[in-house]
Amino acid sequence: MITLHGFAASNYYNLVKHALLYKDIPFEENLVYPSSDELLAVSPVGKVPAITMPDGFNLSESSVICDFIEESYPDTQLYPADAKERATVRQIMKIAELYFELPSRRLIPFTFSGTQVPKPIAMEVRQVLERGIIALNHLSQFSPWVAGEHFTMADIYLYYVNTIVSAFAARQLDWDIMAQIPGMTEWNETMSQSDIAKRVDADRLTNMPEFMQYVQAQIKAVHTK
Structure with a gap:
């Protein structure tokens, strides 16, 4: 196993x-x-x-x-059989990671510490997210799934990238980022209602208190060095 x-x-x-x-x-x-x-x-x-x-x-x-x-x-199968369609799925995954998830992660320390995001960092993060918005608007179909008619790995990848975008970038920047991509908000809601997503999210909520204890311990260890 x-x-x-x-x-x-x-x-x-x-x-x-x-x-x-x-x-x-x-x-x-x-x-x-x-x-x-x-x-x-x-x-x-x-x-x-x-x-x-x-x-x-x-x-x-x-x-x-x-x-x-x-x-x-x-x-x-979670990837299309056609090579070009498969490459598009991977392209969406990579853009979601580089231009949505990673810039949003820059704001995590400020959220956990309860401190204000410096304006230059907020501007840099927003600029990268705007590039991601342009790219995902170009590539995404949401008809009904991200890459077209069939559910693919791009749906799974983007959905969990969006958990970071919503929890940190959207809140810290006071910006409804998903609303900038037509169809994404509705698609994200559909994804959240699947039995698998509900199970995964329930496990996430169960783990969160222990994870936050781990985070606080790491922060304390840094400050005591």
Whole structure:
């Protein structure tokens, strides 16, 4: 059985978990936090998520894991068969990560510490998000799914990227970012109502208090050095 290493408060962990559940692949979860010795044993840089296959093969990086899962368990497909359509799905995933998720992450420390985001950082984050908005407006279809008629890995990836965008960038910048992309808000609501998304979110809420204790401990450790 596959072991999924990480914690349920992580959006990257959750997108891999969603893919495993969607494909109905048996797996077990191993609760572990970043940079611990246990995680470093299965992830070269101590990042969440990581998976361990039944034969002991370890793999990290969420997009790499998603590709590996697709190739190893092809019965329920999450990528189109056509090479160009498959490339478009991966392009949407990469843009969502680089121009939506990563800039939004820059605002996490200010949210957790309750401090004001410096104006230059807020402006930089907004500029990157605006590039992402332009790109996703160009590539996304929402007819009804992100890449067209069929549910793909792009739907899973973008949905969990949006959890970070909504929790941090949208709140800190006071900006309804999803509303800038026609169809995204409605699609996001549809995604949230699936049985898998509800299960993943319930697990996230259960893990959140322990995760926040971990975050506060990390902040305290930095300040006492």
